[in-house]
Amino acid sequence: MSTNAPLPPTGWHTIGPFFPRTFFKEGDNDLTRLSPDAPPTARGERIILHGRVLEEGGGPCVNAVLEAWQADAGGRFRHPLDPRHADADPCFLGWGRAWTDEAGRYEFQTVMPGGYADAAGMRAPHVNLSVLGSGIMRRLVTTVFFPEFALVNGQDPILLALPEDGLRRRLVAAEEGAADSIRRFRFDLVLHGSPEEETPFFVD
Amino acid sequence: MLTDPPDRFAPYDEAGQPQVPIAGYPNTVRRHPCSLPLFRRPVTRTELTGPLDLTPKLQPGDSNLAVSPEGRPAIGQLIHISGRVLDEDGRPVRNAVVEIWQANAAGRYFNPLDQRDAPLDPNFIGNGRALTDANGDYAFFTIRPGAYPVPNSGRWWRPPHVHFSILGPGSLSRLVTQMYFPGDPLNVHDRLLNSLPDPAARELLVAREVSTEEVDGEWLAYRHRLVLRGRHATPPLP
Numbered sequence A: 001m002s003t004n005a006p007l008p009p010t011g012w013h014t015i016g017p018f019f020p021r022t023f024f025k026e027g028d029n030d031l032t033r034l035s036p037d038a039p040p041t042a043r044g045e046r047i048i049l050h051g052r053v054l055e056e057g058g059g060p061c062v063n064a065v066l067e068a069w070q071a072d073a074g075g076r077f078r079h080p081l082d083p084r085h086a087d088a089d090p091c092f093l094g095w096g097r098a099w100t101d102e103a104g105r106y107e108f109q110t111v112m113p114g115g116y117a118d119a120a121g122m123r124a125p126h127v128n129l130s131v132l133g134s135g136i137m138r139r140l141v142t143t144v145f146f147p148e149f150a151l152v153n154g155q156d157p158i159l160l161a162l163p164e165d166g167l168r169r170r171l172v173a174a175e176e177g178a179a180d181s182i183r184r185f186r187f188d189l190v191l192h193g194s195p196e197e198e199t200p201f202f203v204d
Numbered sequence B: 001m002l003t004d005p006p007d008r009f010a011p012y013d014e015a016g017q018p019q020v021p022i023a024g025y026p027n028t029v030r031r032h033p034c035s036l037p038l039f040r041r042p043v044t045r046t047e048l049t050g051p052l053d054l055t056p057k058l059q060p061g062d063s064n065l066a067v068s069p070e071g072r073p074a075i076g077q078l079i080h081i082s083g084r085v086l087d088e089d090g091r092p093v094r095n096a097v098v099e100i101w102q103a104n105a106a107g108r109y110f111n112p113l114d115q116r117d118a119p120l121d122p123n124f125i126g127n128g129r130a131l132t133d134a135n136g137d138y139a140f141f142t143i144r145p146g147a148y149p150v151p152n153s154g155r156w157w158r159p160p161h162v163h164f165s166i167l168g169p170g171s172l173s174r175l176v177t178q179m180y181f182p183g184d185p186l187n188v189h190d191r192l193l194n195s196l197p198d199p200a201a202r203e204l205l206v207a208r209e210v211s212t213e214e215v216d217g218e219w220l221a222y223r224h225r226l227v228l229r230g231r232h233a234t235p236p237l238p
Helices: A147-153 A165-169 B199-203
Strands: A046-054 A065-070 A095-099 A105-111 A116-118 A121-123 A126-132 A140-145 A174-179 A182-186 B078-086 B097-102 B127-131 B137-143 B161-167 B175-180 B220-223
Touching: A065 A105, A095 A105, A140 A147, A147 A174, B097 B137, B127 B137
Parallel strands: A046 A182, B078 B220
Antiparallel strands: A046 A105, A065 A095, A065 A126, A116 A121, A126 A140, A174 A182, B078 B137, B097 B127, B097 B161, B161 B175
16 A cells, blocks of 8 residues: 555544453563563563552552553663664563552563663663553553662653653652562552642653 | 664644543543643654564464354354554554454453443453554454443443554554444444544544455454554655
């Protein structure tokens, strides 16, 4: 098929309340493995990124689906649009899916992503998160940063797209210590709240 | 591996996308930002890229929903849904993950959260996953889903529909949508479908019926095209 005029992208809809639980397999939220029975990647520092998804009134957003996408520990993506993709970690997929429990909790096991130089500027280490759920007619997208990279966070073009420091701080996960020597980072997503608490989301 | 993934992602045309809130669907308020705008961001490498081979994680192979894993047929009108996944330039999207899920013929989901009175069909789970082929084509056998009333919504019924989730070649290519059936009288009343302001965009969510004369089998056939966001920089921009 050839066409000069672009085709309009298909309209979005919500996943609704009945996204199949049978779609989720053990290990879907583990970015460190290509598949549930694959060994974990040897590159980078294993970390846990977890938190809660909250709706109006601070109640749990139950049964939401979160999808994560991030670079490997060296800041590379296994994708031809990354000029360094040939050196990307072959044992790291960079993608995972989690769903929230009755308390709105989610958890990803992953590695600390690397930063990299991008045409748009220096990208600080980050994880892209998408939120799908009943009533969310188009996915909500945001980006999670890490507190130990304050300097490069201050130059990141996505963080700088936010108008004030208070909002930028809200996209930085909180370090919560370690369990079994794996550091844990907490990032709550407030979908609907006061101007002081709502999570900044981006135009998709 | 994909050699020419889309690298241009224009903002969505709002007239072709759902607008919220939707009356009678309180989660479109409770789970939507109200204090902050959605912030514009530059498109960088991390948004352009995405996982190209999800099959070890999201295993395909469930493309026949009409038969249970034990080989017993589900109750309902047997249908075949097929179509092509394209990008905005009309190029086929190969190896895209296509996930579908739907209610059974009585309008009930095989999901513990669906507690309505309509009967469950033990032979119909109602979800499947497939990959698009070299032409960008996908196909599923299933049964025609039933309509159902939305609880506490003031007699709003959902028309028969099939949920689609597509993972394409970049994180900005992600699409979650629903497919409707042509000619169903509930379509024009559906509040989700009507949340797209542009009637032409709504029409694109309705499948096309294939003439029974073209179908060589005991099923009704529908074609449904899906267009993922993304264009190609060929010819390059000035």
